[in-house]
Amino acid sequence: GGDGDGDGQGEKVSGLVYCTDAICNTVVLRQSLVHTTLVSDVRFISADSVVERKVIKRGDAAAAAAAAAATGNGGGEGGGGAGADANGGGGPTAADLEEMARQLPPPPTRRALEEREKRALKLAEDSLLHINDSASPLGQATFDKLLKACNEVVWEDSDAIVVLGQVRVDAPYGPNDCKLIRVGKTEKERGLAQGSLERVKKIVAHEG
Secondary structure (H helix, E strand, O other), rough: OOOOOOOOOOOOEEEEEEEEEEEOOOEEEEEOOOOHHHHHHHHEEHHHEEEEOOOOOEEEOOOOOOEEEEEEEEOOOOOOOOOOOOOOOOOOOOOHHHHHOOOOOOOOOOOHHHHHHHHHHHHHHHHHOOOOOOOOOHHHHHHHHHHHOOEEEEEEOOOEEOOOEEEEEEEOOOHEEEEEOOOOOOHHHHHHHHHHHHHHHHHHHHOO
């Protein structure tokens, strides 16, 4: 709580001490919430405002936290009123403490953020490669449909679509416009190529 003119007890808050920040002189409390779909809340408290603390229950070493209650100066506007528990009750229950003692996921490292940024840029670049300004709306829609089904799809010769490096689909992008460009040397390869052709024909034959 903040400073006040009255000489009341001030605000009393309780929760799990998640961490402390010596530079900012701050205590970070994790509090359980009631009457909400959220599991917990995180509250920052100035260490200068804490005039008394009481350990309710200590957490284990792995959690590296302790359940604590902190009492701050000031009783609000006009000062004076009795302090109310921030959770609206008589303090956290054992179940609340157990829930709050669960470790929050660690913050992402700088390297992880950089990798995430690289992946996002790569996806954006790949998406741009899939857009063909020279293609008709039907051609682009056919390309997008084939890409969703087959993954390996590229544009060729302005408006032709090549699927899996084996099947070429020319405008107007119907089943009869599909042909093999790589038949295969062995019987097995020819069978796989023919299967790819039939699959592409079925995809372009169905709208949506």
